[in-house]
Amino acid sequence: xxxxxxxxxxxxxxxxxxxxxxxxxxxxxxxxxxxxxxxxxxxxxxxxxxxxxxxxxxxxxxxxxxxxxxxxxxxxxxxxxxxxxxxxxxxxxxxxxxxxxxxxxxxxxxxxxxxxxxxxxxxxxxx
Numbered sequence: 612x613x614x615x616x617x618x619x620x621x622x623x624x625x626x627x628x629x630x631x632x633x634x635x636x637x638x639x640x641x642x643x644x645x646x647x648x649x650x651x652x653x654x655x656x657x658x659x660x661x662x663x664x665x666x667x668x669x670x671x672x673x674x675x676x677x678x679x680x681x682x683x684x685x686x687x688x689x690x691x692x693x694x695x696x697x698x699x700x701x702x703x704x705x706x707x708x709x710x711x712x713x714x715x716x717x718x719x720x721x722x723x724x725x726x727x728x729x730x731x732x733x734x735x736x737x738x
Contacts, residue, residue, distance in 0.1 A: 615663035616643060624648050625661060675716050678706045682716065 620641060625648075627637040634652060638645040655661040675682065678701070685700050686692075692700075694710040701708055708716075717723075 615666070616647070618662060621651050621661050625651055625655060628652055672712070672715065672719070675706075675708050675712055678704075681706060682713075686722075 620643070624637045624641045624643065627640060628634055628648065632640070634648045635645050638648040641648075651661040681704060682697075682701065685697060685704075689696075694713045697713060698708055698710055
């Protein structure tokens with residue numbers, strides 16, 4: 612993930628815009644993209660600040676965490692089901708979740724979903 616450009620650079624570019632320079636010219640002068648200066652100026656006009664927003668993170672996990680008991684209940688009923696099967700069972704209860712969100716859910720709670728072996732383990736050779 613990239614790093615945000617410094618507040619000093621943002622302030623200098625927007626200062627040039629305030630001084631009468633176009634946003635495109637300010638972008639060329641400070642070596643940043645035109646869309647960056649346009650976004651910074653728009654954010655400053657709308658919110659009063661042009662500081663960078665938080666990057667990354669799981670923004671949707673709280674929707675699935677709200678149904679923790681249901682997810683765990685369906686998981687415990689049939690532990691060897693696939694994520695897609697669990698997702699379909701959750702959809703029957705009105706909970707929309709992707710398989711990747713379910714995978715992150717189980718990782719957060721340190722749960723492994725091991726499939727049952729079709730054949731019995733060999734005592735002489737590792738399987």
